[in-house]
Amino acid sequence: MRATKQKIMKSAKQKTPKMEAEFLKNLPSEIVIEILSRLPLRTIGICRRVRKSWRDLLGTREFADSHLSKSVQGMVVCTEFDNYEVFAFEDGLDLEDPKRRYREFTSFDCSELGISICNIKGSVNGLLFLNPLSSISDAYYICNPITREYIEFPYEQRLLDEDFNGTVNYGFGVSKVSGQYKVIKTVHVNKSICHVYTLGTGKWRRIPAGPPLGDNKNSSGAFLNGCLHWFVDDDEGSDLISCFDLETETFSMFAHPPLPLSKRHQVIVALGDYLCICDNTDENEIALWVMKEYGNDKSWTKEFVIRKGYRYCRGRPSGIVYPIKLFEDGHVLMTWEDRCKEFSMLYYSNKAKTTAEVHGVFGISSRMQAMPYTPSFVSLKSFPKEDVSLFR
Template identity: 45%
Template sequence: MNQELLANLPSDIVIDVLSRLPIRAIISCKCVCKSWLNLLNTAEFINYHHSKSTPGIAVLQYQMRGDFLTLFEIKDELEPDEHHELHYIPITQLYIDDVVKISYSITLEGSTNGLLLLREISNKPDSLYICNPITREYTKISSPENTKRSYPTVVTYGFGVSSVTGHHKVVWISHDCIRDRETHKLLSIPRIECCVYTLETGSWRSISPGEPMEYTFLTNGGLLNGRFHCLVRDLKGSFFISCLDLETEVFTTFSSPCPLPGSRTNLVGLAVLESCLCLCDNTSNNEIVIWIMKEYGVEKSWRKEFVISKIPNHIGETYEAVHPIKIFKDGDILMCWWDFHMLYYCNKTKVTQSISVFTPQSEECLDGMLYSPSFLSLKSRLKEDAVVSTY
């Protein structure tokens, strides 16, 4: 009787119930019966589940024995005596060599709709991979570059989805910088190009790069409101936020919230926190400053929201950017100190400490970003003749 009742439930009720289960449980449900397997592969379930899924984090750990990408669930609301640094539950892990057979170096370049953009760096033109760690599908994309990259060429990547068509797009920006040999002052930008790869069409297209600006390849830009953002500098040394609308593919700019030291721009990065654009400044030896744009596109709405002390554990001159990943409901912040630490800032005690579960060993380093699990199938988004592999 119970089995008959379950089998006769309307599909929308079954979708609502199954979408509330943990990722591993949903994967197991695909093996229950053929009808559930078909239902869990429908666009209706995939879209509903993703709209309700709780964002976690994707952590790429570089180790001597190989590189691993691990997805973690995050618990947002805690009991009064609990702490965020203890609640990171692994849900799946990907051994990078299963995707990239000859790996020089792999970086995380972006995350959207449950898909990740991985970049393989070598002395050849970069290879790009879009993968879904949940469905364990991936596809390889060749870089639009025709020649090997060498200094002073800088290449910046972005990954996002159009707010209108829903197309997934990879952004590639390449430019050359000519500097004064003694002062390193930027003298000219003789070449700048921008190409966009659309996953659904499987092709690259050149677009207008807008005004010549100097981009940095060390920090990922923020994706918000269907727009990709990067910190840039013009020939006069002034800093701006470069904004690419992924639907219209047109660049615009607006001002940064504060003056920035020209020699240490690699320590400043953009991110998205609580659906707001933020700028994280790690140029100080004593503190990390996080600016929040309270009203998108309104330059006067920038606010210095957090001033996080580095004392006593992280004080001193630094050489890496800090990426804010998530603000919890109690005001605590999860951050990645690129290559070295996953940091947890307690808003109540005003103390910053490394999270033990992510602490690299002496020969290891890591990178991380916010990730929302999804059952979106790459095969459903690509052209019929596109190559989609599984691992």
């Protein structure tokens, strides 16, 4: 009896793979997309190599949209301007279990794009906007670390109609209705000039400029709710934020909370569903302001006052803090640049009301950038008129 049972079980195991393959083969493509889009990233990569039909489905816009709708926000970290690592958050970044803080799922080096060093100027739906720091470069890059694709698009200096030595601000986002991905470049010499590059068009366009933007080296255009946000030039004591609607390509303004006159120590970011401002003016503390109701400048709330902790540079505790993620339980992940231009990763525990340095993952670097990143399979090949290249 036992032998018969074992024979039946063995037979069932032998048939299972074929039965499963036939079952999946006969499913409608929309069901297969729904199933595959729920798998972990590494498993999706394996599925690419299992069946040609799956590989084809995984390359469609339908799959990319389905996966993106379920994708959980992680983080991209760049050290020394050229080494990029993409991380997933695990278990709310539980400080009591350091082994379960982060999980790296891909990385790349700028040299693979044929360039040396870059700044991250935007991160939207799995796409990164990179700005080369070389003074001889006139090109920008959009890349997807998951699909390993990138495009290069130049910016022609003649678009400025004059020699330029003024303030530059960038932004990268996607419009809410048309779904167009756009790069914004605003410059200010004696007047403001604004150009837009829409992915898939292969060219820059000049549009009516908004108010002059501040010379804030700490902030790129914060993308939220289909709009980009910058501080307005504060030379005349402005207390305004400039808001650029990517759908209508128009500027508007609203007030920010009461902040010191100079915005050089403030950072404006999008954290989850909220527009936030991190005020770094105080040497020892930061104030994190949150706009509770988007567009309502009366809803600014000072949500946290966080001690930076102490690392002395020439005898003084100091630095600028860049918020990366605001967790549901009130914990905050951030990078810190001190006056010695060294960077580290900090974690504020809302439970303990303490700030601690995150060790064992990033360490201290002479240069670090970190930004929220949502992994996606949005393919740059879906944008016409773009020359797509691959990196390892």
